[in-house]
Amino acid sequence: xxxxxxxxxxxxxLYPDTPGPEPALEADEWLSGKDAEPIxxxxxxxxxxxxxRELKVVKKNILDSKPPPGPRRSHSTCDSDFSQxxxxxxxxxxxxxxxxxxxxxxxxxxxxxKLCQFTNGTD
Numbered sequence: 244x245x246x247x248x249x250x251x252x253x254x255x256x257l258y259p260d261t262p263g264p265e266p267a268l269e270a271d272e273w274l275s276g277k278d279a280e281p282i283x284x285x286x287x288x289x290x291x292x293x294x295x296r297e298l299k300v301v302k303k304n305i306l307d308s309k310p311p312p313g314p315r316r317s318h319s320t321c322d323s324d325f326s327q328x329x330x331x332x333x334x335x336x337x338x339x340x341x342x343x344x345x346x347x348x349x350x351x352x353x354x355x356x357k358l359c360q361f362t363n364g365t366d
Contacts, residue, residue: 258286269299 248254263284268277284290 253287255287260285264293271301 260283262281265282267279267282
């Protein structure tokens with residue numbers, strides 16, 4: 244780009260203010276729905292990074308929200324909506340799938356051995 248000017252001075256019209264490194268909002272403000280324009284900086288002196296940038300961290304303690312009082316209910320005492328035949332059917336399907344996995348593992352192992360023999364020229 245050639246600009247027909249003979250000045251070595253900074254020219255504001257060629258280098259307008261640009262968004263700087265400082266956020267306009269903190270994360271929690273943005274998450275709550277706020278919006279803001281970026282904080283602009285001048286390029287007159289070139290980019291000069293801020294050395295001591297303060298980092299704000301707000302941690303919420305999950306223990307502050309205590310569980311409701313009363314007896315605790317473990318996962319093992321959940322209401323079972325499964326009838327005994329449905330549970331048996333699921334267990335049988337799991338057994339069948341385990342057998343299929345074992346058969347596929349054996350087949351893969353056999354094929355790998357054949358491939359090894361083929362690539363070594365001992366076929």
